[in-house]
């Protein structure tokens with residue numbers, strides 16, 4: 001069974017249909033790059049996958065749990081599905097350690113000693129072990145985003161969602177975050193990432209999904225989609241982002 | 244018999260100011276409890292609770308404090324079938340009244356925390372209560388302190404109306420002193436000065452805290 | 461609870477209650493106007509006035525905001541006669557309420573004036589507008605937009621606060637209530653009814669101010 005199964009998903013905000021019959025399967029270990037113009041529904045699709053947005057039609061199944069069912073255990077689901085946002089969303093009142101260990105302590109009930117070890121472990125993976133006692137406002141944007149990734153990793157998720165996590169960063173900080181992503185990918189994590197970094201998508205993604213007007217317009221292997229667009233919409237889009 | 248206004252009268256006024264402060268403290272504790280409930284109701288994901296909270300605030304804030312004092316003073320005995328002291332009536336009325344204002348202040352502070360913070364908590368698997376307790380409230384408290392101190396000033400001044408249901412605090416003591424000495428100007432200047440001495444430092448504190456908060460951002 | 465509510469005696473006093481409502485409304489309108497005038501002058505003095513005047517206005521605002529209205533009222537009504545100034549209850553009420561609202565309005569209007577960034581004024585001057593034109597188009601309208609919500613809720617608060625004038629027997633709605641109370645001994649009922657009337661007045665004011673806001677500033 002696939003890790004993620006979207007079947008005919010429909011999402012509306014009022015009368016605005018934002019996801020229109022979206023179907024997609026993601027296997028374990030896959031790395032999906034989602035591309036598309038602003039407003040095409042990329043973020044909304046990610047948010048539907050971890051139940052931050054309820055859907056109006058179709059089904060969303062993640063790791064055997066039907067997210068779109070009325071009584072779904074979203075809290076249990078979210079322990080298995082991490083999400084990292086464009087705007088980091090670290091907790092400004094908590095140190096890096098506490099940011100990372102809040103959910104493991106509160107939700108999983110691990111003890112403080114183990115928690116610090118856990119924090120150190122994930123911080124090493126993002127190369128920020130020395131910042132364990134810093135506060136978010138003492139870190140650069142790139143460092144904050146890496147902490148956000150570490151915070152997500154600390155829940156030991158089976159799936160990670162990344163929503164344009166380098167879009168708010170200066171170009172020189174983008175590299176360090178992408179490097180971390182690449183490494184997480186190399187460790188075998190299943191990932192769905194919305195990105196405008198085409199070079200990165202080509203290098204790392206096993207599959208590229210192009211969204212347009214709330215639909216999956218084209219999908220396929222990274223090379224194939226990025227180099228041989230079949231639809232004029234994708235061709236126009238690629239033209240715009242590559243120049 | 245009319246006597247002279249003397250130093251001893253100032254002393255009595257100061258003693259009465261203790262009851263002003265005591266009533267303020269009681270009202271703040273009671274109002275704080277109401278206020279927490281109201282603020283939480285107003286940010287809850289459950290619509291009827293939000294509506295109920297809003298209704299409470301609008302009704303309390305739409306009626307003069309004098310009205311509430313009398314409604315509780317005469318209404319509580321009907322409810323409880325026993326006479327209640329002005330202490331009880333005043334404490335209940337002021338708590339009820341302060342709860343609406345504090346609830347509104349604190350709701351604003353909770354809502355000042357960006358929606359993304361709730362969401363980041365939810366995305367980590369925290370439930371509503373856990374998001375509130377670990378993510379939202381600790382941030383909101385910092386924002387809440389200056390306006391809460393500011394409200395304390397309102398409360399101190401408002402307790403002066405407790406006089407109308409016979410609660411002897413600073414203003415009532417002023418009336419009594421005036422009746423005995425018939426020196427209204429002197430007496431009420433002294434009363435005003437004592438209120439000012441209690442309120443002004445708090446006003447300044449509230450301002451300073453607010454400035455510090457703004458700088459910290 | 462075996463109390464028997466009785467609102468009939470209060471119904472019989474409708475005309476009297478209406479008189480009280482009129483007095484309360486009249487007091488509110490007069491207070492709003494005088495508070496607005498004092499507040500505008502006070503804010504102008506605070507922002508543009510010479511230092512001594514600005515300091516004096518600041519002191520006035522602090523003294524008023526850190527003492528209870530009822531004590532201010534007692535000072536005007538009971539205190540001033542010993543300085544040879546004798547006022548009837550209505551006049552004393554209007555003076556005390558106006559002075560009180562004036563202090564709050566001064567602060568609100570000052571904050572509104574200071575909310576307009578200096579760069580806006582400079583930009584206006586750079587476009588060749590005169591001082592008066594800048595004030596009208598760049599300062600005044602945006603400032604009113606900032607001031608309006610705070611000021612209109614202050615107006616509702618002062619309407620409710622006019623009830624304290626009952627304590628010096630000015631014939632407002634709340635004083636009417638206390639007279640009806642002593643006539644009918646229906647303590648709870650009369651205060652519940654009168655409270656309901658204040659609530660209706662407050663809601664009507666809020667709606668009115670919201671409507672004006674909508675007309676003046678459009679959707680936004």
Ligand SMILES: Nc1ncnc2c1ncn2[C@@H]1O[C@H](COP(=O)(O)OP(=O)(O)O)[C@@H](O)[C@H]1O
Nearest residue numbers: 013016018036037038039040041042043044045
């Ligand atoms: N909370 C919301 N309420 C109303 N409309 C929304 C909301 N979130 C997103 N939308 C709308 O959904 C559409 C898709 O948004 P989004 O998924 O954020 O696009 P993308 O991430 O591809 O830029 C947009 O038209 C946006 O305006």
Ligand SMILES: [Mg+2]
Nearest residue numbers: 042043044164
């Ligand atoms: Mg997006």
